[in-house]
Amino acid sequence: RKEVEQDPGPFNVPEGATVAFNCTYSNSASQSFFWYRQDCRKEPKLLMSVYSSGNEDGRFTAQLNRASQYISLLIRDSKLSDSATYLCVVNMASGGSYIPTFGRGTSLIVHP
Amino acid sequence: EPEVTQTPSHQVTQMGQEVILRCVPISNHLYFYWYRQILGQKVEFLVSFYNNEISEKSEIFDDQFSVERPDGSNFTLKIRSTKLEDSAMYFCARTNEAFFGQGTRLTVV
Numbered sequence: 069r070k071e072v073e074q075d076p077g078p079f080n081v082p083e084g085a086t087v088a089f090n091c092t093y094s095n096s097a098s099q100s101f102f103w104y105r106q107d108c109r110k111e112p113k114l115l116m117s118v119y120s121s122g123n124e125d126g127r128f129t130a131q132l133n134r135a136s137q138y139i140s141l142l143i144r145d146s147k148l149s150d151s152a153t154y155l156c157v158v159n160m161a162s163g164g165s166y167i168p169t170f171g172r173g174t175s176l177i178v179h180p
Numbered sequence: 181e182p183e184v185t186q187t188p189s190h191q192v193t194q195m196g197q198e199v200i201l202r203c204v205p206i207s208n209h210l211y212f213y214w215y216r217q218i219l220g221q222k223v224e225f226l227v228s229f230y231n232n233e234i235s236e237k238s239e240i241f242d243d244q245f246s247v248e249r250p251d252g253s254n255f256t257l258k259i260r261s262t263k264l265e266d267s268a269m270y271f272c273a274r275t276n277e278a279f280f281g282q283g284t285r286l287t288v289v
Contacts, residue, residue: 111271111280112223155223165236168213170223 071095072158074171081178085146089174091156092138099166100159101132103141105152106173112155115141146178184281186272192287196261201284203255203272211275214247214257216240216268217283223271229255262288 073092081087093101101118116123118130118139129142139158143150153173159166185204193199203212214226228235229247244260259266267288272281 106223109269111283113280162236167236167238168215168225170225172222 071160071169072156072171074154074156074174076172076174078175078177081146081176083146083148083178083180085178086142086144087146087176088143089141089154089156089176090138091140091158091171091174092136093156093158093160093169094137095158095160096134096137097161098137098158099161101130101139102157103128103130103139104155104157106155107152115154143176146176148178148180151176151178183279184272184274186270186281186284188284189282190285190287192289193262195264195288199259199262199286201257201259201270201272201286203257203281204253205255205274211235212255213273215271215273215280217271218265218268226257259286262286264288 071094079087103115104112105115106112116125116128116130118132120132122131127144131140139156141154153175155173156171158169160169187202191199210231212229215223216226217223224240225238227237227241227247232249234247246258248256250256255272257270267286269283269285271283273279
């Protein structure tokens with residue numbers, strides 16, 4: 069079973085749309101969850117951490133569901149500049165410590 | 181100004197050669213990570229380094245890899261005998277919430 073799974077997409081949406089991504093993880097002992105965005109051939113950039121209570125940063129909302137072992141990212145009022153690959157990252161328990169484990173990413177294309 | 185600077189931005193090397201990738205943090209942090217990303221694939225954790233010692237390493241980080249902080253500032257990843265499959269982007273990051281450097285693209289020919 070893959071450790072961190074994401075739908076690769078692409079999600080192709082018009083400007084102004086709302087789009088949601090999910091990410092599932094295999095290890096229930098995981099802690100610390102993050103969403104990053106990565107532009108083509110660039111470094112990943114932290115978008116937001118994901119907390120159990122859910123958190124919001126402007127147009128972005130992240131949720132964590134520990135029981136079902138998934139996290140989600142909602143983007144409202146999509147902008148052209150939101151076009152990127154969105155990476156789910158989970159710190160997975162491994163022999164007494166935690167290893168940052170990345171999903172393959174979900175591609176988002178926002179068109180005019 | 182980036183939090184972390186990596187050099188070189190691109191390195192081409194012949195198979196079997198040694199390469200050293202460098203990472204320079206702007207501020208004096210103790211905790212660093214190295215990752216790699218093969219073209220078209222996911223980012224993979226290699227090693228974490230805390231206070232001048234390896235903290236965690238992945239299965240990828242075998243005997244041909246090593247990390248050092250030779251002068252207390254620069255942070256290096258050495259690949260002793262490069263293979264074609266080592267071709268990838270290598271990212272250095274500080275803290276596990278990870279301010280990534282811009283990466284070094286390593287091409288092994």
